[in-house]
Amino acid sequence: MLQTDQKVSLAVSTVVFALRPHPTTGRMTLWLPLVRRIREPYEGRWALPGGPLEPDEDLAASAQHTLERTTGLTPRYLEQLYSFGAVDRSSVADRDGRVVSIVYWALTRPEEMARAIDGENVEWFVADDVSGLAFDHDQIVRYALDRLRAKITYSPIAHAFCDDEFTLAELREVHEAVRGCRFDPANFRRQALASGWFEPTGRSVQGTSHRPPALYRFRPSEETS
Amino acid sequence: MLQTDQKVSLAVSTVVFALRPHPTTGRMTLWLPLVRRIREPYEGRWALPGGPLEPDEDLAASAQHTLERTTGLTPRYLEQLYSFGAVDRSSVADRDGRVVSIVYWALTRPEEMARAIDGENVEWFVADDVSGLAFDHDQIVRYALDRLRAKITYSPIAHAFCDDEFTLAELREVHEAVRGCRFDPANFRRQALASGWFEPTGRSVQGTSHRPPALYRFRPSEETS
Structure with a gap:
């Protein structure tokens, strides 16, 4: 187990998903940032943000550092x-x-997206449209999309796209953007409340109509892995 | 991404779970095989089956080869x-x-377990009882147990402990062994059938009572990741 093998090296890369309006339909959809490679192999092609694992860096820390450096x-x-x-x-x-x-x-x-910076060789793309990436990154993006779309059906992961407090309409918009379909508002509301993953904050959206929508928050104790 | 870093090397290890009767209670429970280390570091301590990744070997193939070599x-x-x-x-x-x-x-x-072999330095242990393993393997076993117990609640993973055809009583015994609790047979039956993960084969267990239990199989199309 502890024999070193000098021919295999290790990199850490990250698929970052964010929701933004689609450039043609205007509906919220999944985007991800890519970095243009400035050396061979695959010079000029787009790739996931990533880099070699430093000897003194934990795996998640490595992902975090590259991400912050490339996208802010x-x-x-x-x-x-x-x-x-x-x-x-x-x-x-x-x-x-x-x-x-x-x-x-x-x-x-x-x-978090409000703090995103655009680097010289960093650009955001509609996740479902990317292809021709360097290495096997097409396959990695596809795997991440599949996993996200599966996980949102059996876990409260949608809250990771929401601010601390959100309306059920905002939560539904996240589900619709991730899964690429529309949900009946009343059905969605019933299912979201039945899941036990979210709870009312007791507050409402300020300064809107005479029936302002209620604000909800994620209940952390109910998260599934 | 492609700079080699000679100070980090890569190993592949495997946590293998099987169901066997508990040595004192006799109830089915989770066991796993461990390998005794015959060199430093941690000489004499138990560890997960594993080894360095060979340069020409895919990750899953590496896991498979070590597993077959150590446990059959x-x-x-x-x-x-x-x-x-x-x-x-x-x-x-x-x-x-x-x-x-x-x-x-x-x-x-x-x-599959019927083909298991006992190596000189390989032994099976009750999974919840292992501790004092080499490296961070205590933590890895704990992680695998947590993941298995979470995943069995939202996916049909229990079928991986069953033969191709199984009774609902056998499926319930798998759930009870993994989760360490008892389920009401009628409730369990209702929930298992409602999940849509299993379907009747149309056959029954041969040569038992005058009301032989029906045999079921896993429906592969419904698997969640």
Whole structure:
């Protein structure tokens, strides 16, 4: 177990999802930031933010540092997704040998996105539209999308896209954006309340109609892994 | 991303769960195989089956090979669990530098367990009782147990402990063994059928009573990730 193997090296990359309006339909949809590669292999192609694991850095810390450096984001929701290590995962001959990538994913809240910076070689894309990325990153993005769409059906993960307090209409918009469909407001409301994942704060949205929508918050004790 | 870093090396380890009767209570419970370390660090201590990742070996293949070599098992259910890479995860000074472990977990069916072999330095233990393992393997076993107990509540994963066809009483016994509690047979039956994860085969257990229990099978299309 402790024999070193110099031919395999380790990188940490992150898929960061945020919700923004779709450029043509205007409906909320999933976006992610990509970094343009400035050296071979895959020079000029887009790739997930990431880098080699530093010897004195924990895995999640490595993901966090690259993310902050490239996008200015420090998302509260950052979780390990999967490790990708197929022998042939880079189709381009790689002088430095085989690389195994431990991939994290992050979900960003509106207030976190307000702090996002645009780097010179960083751009945001509609997640479902990306293709032709460097290495096996197309496959990694697809895996992350599948996992997000599965997990939102059996866990309260949607709250990671919301601020601390949110209306049920905002929560429904998150579900619709992630799953790419529409929900009946009354049915959605009933199911969201029955799940036990959310609770009323006792407050309402200020300064709107004479029946202002109630604000809810996530109940942390009920989170499933 | 492609700079090699010679100070971090990579291992693949596996947590293998199987159901066997508890040595004192006789009730079915979770067991796992451990391998006794025959060299430093942690010489003489028990550890998860595993080894360094070979340069020409995919991650899952590496897990599979170590597992077959140490236990004779080739479980159909083998899935990546998590990667453990804390800088200080080995408390013993390690001449070979830092090791990141990509951990798989396997669930074994009764017919698979029939082929298990006992190696000289391999032994099976009650999963909840293990402690004092090498490296951070106590923590890894705890993580795998937590994940299994969470996942069985929202996915049909229990079928991975069953043969192709099983009775609802056998399925209930799996849930009881994993979650460490008892379920009312009628309630369990109703919930299992309502889940849509299982379907009747149209066959029954042969040669038992005049009302032989019906056999069910897993419906693969409904699996959640």
